[in-house]
Structure formats: structure tokens, C-alpha cells
Amino acid sequence: MAVRPKGSGNTVNGGALPGYFYRLSARAQRVWLKSDSIDRFDLIPGPATFSLTAVLMTALSSGAPLVIERAAQALADQICRQLAVRAVKIEVRGVRPHNTRGELHGIFYPRGPSPRPGAPLIILWMRTAQRHDVVKPRTFLRTLMHELGHYLDYALLRLEESFHTTGFFRRESFLVRSLCPPETTAQRAPRTAASRISSSREASSEEE
Ligand SMILES: [Zn+2]
Numbered sequence: 001m002a003v004r005p006k007g008s009g010n011t012v013n014g015g016a017l018p019g020y021f022y023r024l025s026a027r028a029q030r031v032w033l034k035s036d037s038i039d040r041f042d043l044i045p046g047p048a049t050f051s052l053t054a055v056l057m058t059a060l061s062s063g064a065p066l067v068i069e070r071a072a073q074a075l076a077d078q079i080c081r082q083l084a085v086r087a088v089k090i091e092v093r094g095v096r097p098h099n100t101r102g103e104l105h106g107i108f109y110p111r112g113p114s115p116r117p118g119a120p121l122i123i124l125w126m127r128t129a130q131r132h133d134v135v136k137p138r139t140f141l142r143t144l145m146h147e148l149g150h151y152l153d154y155a156l157l158r159l160e161e162s163f164h165t166t167g168f169f170r171r172e173s174f175l176v177r178s179l180c181p182p183e184t185t186a187q188r189a190p191r192t193a194a195s196r197i198s199s200s201r202e203a204s205s206e207e208e
Contacts, residue, residue, distance in 0.1 A: 028161060036165035038157060040174040043082055052078050053179045056144075057137040060126070068092050068126055072144055076122070079148065079175070085155040088148070091123045098129035105135075105143040108150040110162075120154070122147040138180065145175040 021032060045053075052075040059071035069092035080087045096103040104125060112118035124143055126135055135143075149172045153162035162168070 031159050031161050032163050032165060035153065035157070035159055035163050036167040038167050039170035041083060041152065041156070041171060043079065043175070043178060045082075045178050049075070049078050049082070049179065053141070056141065057180075060134055060137040060140055063126075063134045065092050065094065065126060068140075072124060072140075075179075076144065076148055080155075083152065083156055085152065088120045088122055088151045088155070090144075091121060093123060093125050095127045095132055096125035096129045103129045105139075106147045108147040108162075110150075110154055120151055122151065138176075141180055142172065142176050145179075146172050149175065 021029060024032060052071070056068070056071040056075050059067045062068070069090060072092060073090045076090050077087045096105065098104065106122065106124040109121045109123075112121050122144070124140065124147065126140065127133060128135060149168060150162040152171075153159045153168070
């Protein structure tokens with residue numbers, strides 16, 4: 001589940017429950033509330049994890065799908081190992097599919113895609129739908145952590161369904177922050193006016 005229409009956000013923060021919550025079964029509501037109550041994982045990345053993250057970031061600038069796929073798989077494997085869950089297969093594809101609702105950044109199949117269900121599978125797209133640019137490394141990392149978050153809902157938290165609760169998005173942010181702390185102003189390279197314009201356009205079309 002990762003079609004991300006512009007301006008979609010979660011409004012649970014502050015206590016109000018989303019409308020669809022009331023249409024869930026009592027059992028699903030319990031799953032939803034449990035998901036919403038957990039905001040992080042018991043994960044402290046070590047040097048190996050940081051270096052695998054750096055390899056993925058560099059791989060994205062290469063633009064080579066297999067290199068990116070291998071790097072994404074290695075990082076996901078490392079996180080799964082640290083959290084003591086079975087690894088999940090990652091597949092990286094080219095241009096994001098899109099429709100009027102938005103672009104598909106990634107998708108998670110708990111039992112693999114039909115018609116031949118099997119092992120869990122994460123598919124990530126590495127190029128934007130309109131301009132076919134390689135996705136910005138941090139955005140790609142966030143998508144990977146989003147889909148991995150869905151996997152961990154089942155494999156680690158043992159939830160029967162994986163909902164987009166505020167807790168879910170906090171766990172996603174926790175993973176991204178843990179692996180790749182936000183760059184500080186001092187570390188940011190000075191940019192020309194032209195590159196600022198193009199990167200803000202890219203940000204508005206691909207950032208969630
Ligand atoms: Zn999702």
C-alpha cells in the first residue's frame with residue numbers, strides 16, 4: 001500500500017480516529033489500536049548498518065537497477081537480522097506506475113503477488129513517473145522503510161493487518177532517522193539558483 005496522493009496525511013495525531021476505523025470489525029480495530037500505540041522498534045544501528053545505508057545511497061546515484069536492488073536487499077537483510085525476523089525479498093523496478101491518485105512508490109505483498117502467492121515481497125520503483133528521474137536517495141530509503149514497516153507489522157509485531165496508523169508512520173520515520181540522520185545546514189553544499197528550482201520541483205512532485 002503505497003500510492004501516495006499529494007496532501008494525504010494522517011489526522012490521528014491528537015487523538016481523533018479516522019472515519020474508516022468505525023467501519024472496521026472489532027478485531028481489526030484492536031489491531032489498528034495496537035499498531036497506533038507502537039512508535040519505534042528496538043533497533044540501534046551499528047557501523048555495518050550505517051555503511052549498508054551509505055552503499056544504498058551511493059547505489060542510487062549510479063542509477064543501475066541491479067546495484068540498487070542488491071544494496072536495498074543487503075540493508076533490509078541487515079535490519080531483519082537485527083530484529084531477529086526472517087529476511088524479505090526486495091525487487092527494484094524502473095519507472096513508477098501512476099494514476100490520477102498519485103505515483104506508486106513501492107508495494108508490499110504479505111504473501112507475494114497473485115496469481116501465484118508465495119513468500120512476502122517488497123517492490124520498489126526507482127524512477128519518477130513524469131520525468132523518469134532516479135528517485136532521490138532519501139525518498140527511496142523512506143519508501144524502503146515504509147514497505148519494510150508493513151512487513152515488520154506482520155513478521156515482528158505479529159499484527160493481522162498492516163494499517164497506516166500514526167504509530168505506523170512514526171515507526172517508518174524512526175527507521176529513516178536511525179539510519180540516516182537529517183543533514184545539518186552546515187553539511188549542506190551551497191547550491192545554485194537553478195539547482196534549487198529543479199530540486200524543489202522534484203520535491204513537490206515526489207515527496208509524500
Ligand atoms: Zn503503505
